[in-house]
Amino acid sequence: MTGDRAAVLVAIDAANAADPTLEGGRPAALLYGERMTEELHRLFPEAGDVLRIAARGQHIERWTLPRNAFPEGKPGYLTWRREQGRRHGARLAALMADAGYDEAAQERVGILLRKEGIKRDSEVQALEDVICFVFLRWYFADFAEGRTAEDLQRIVEKTAAKMSPEGRARAVAEFDLPEPFRGAFLD
Known part of the structure; x- marks a missing residue:
């Protein structure tokens, strides 16, 4: 399971730095990832690598699949969110593979991002x-x-x-x- 977490976080930040939406002059997805990392460190300072990677990359390249690519209303929104979770999990798994994480860790990050087992x-x-x-x-x-x-x-x-x-x-x-x-x- 051990891989190079720092390399994955750098890769996530590089991907999110391309977000065309700016917030306070900075790419919005990059800023969101930084905020997620700050809150995770504050709330769960003992979090392991996979949770740290999931938090930083939760919205990785989110802008590449815009909400308006799906039908209006709740069913369209839920379909969009499920697809985002799937895509984010697959993208982070690939970055983790490149950084030496095993398949179990790669699968686990997808579970976290798809929110499988929430409340359990x-x-x-x-x-x-x-x-x-x-x-x-x-x-x-x-x-x-x-x-x-x-x-x-x-x-x-x-x-x-x-x-x-x-x-x-x-x-x-x-x-x-x-x-x-x-x-x-x-x-």
């Missing part, structure tokens, strides 16, 4: 908690603009439902969540 697999759940923290910390405010209070409540409830009980408790402690959003994390 501690690493899949850890990745999901990190994703939710990154969303709340960096993207929720912009995401909320132009949405109704009812839509936001539904989105917050779905976000909280994806998280572990420990993740929800930590979110309540770390974020100044207004009511009724706070209640979604207290179940």
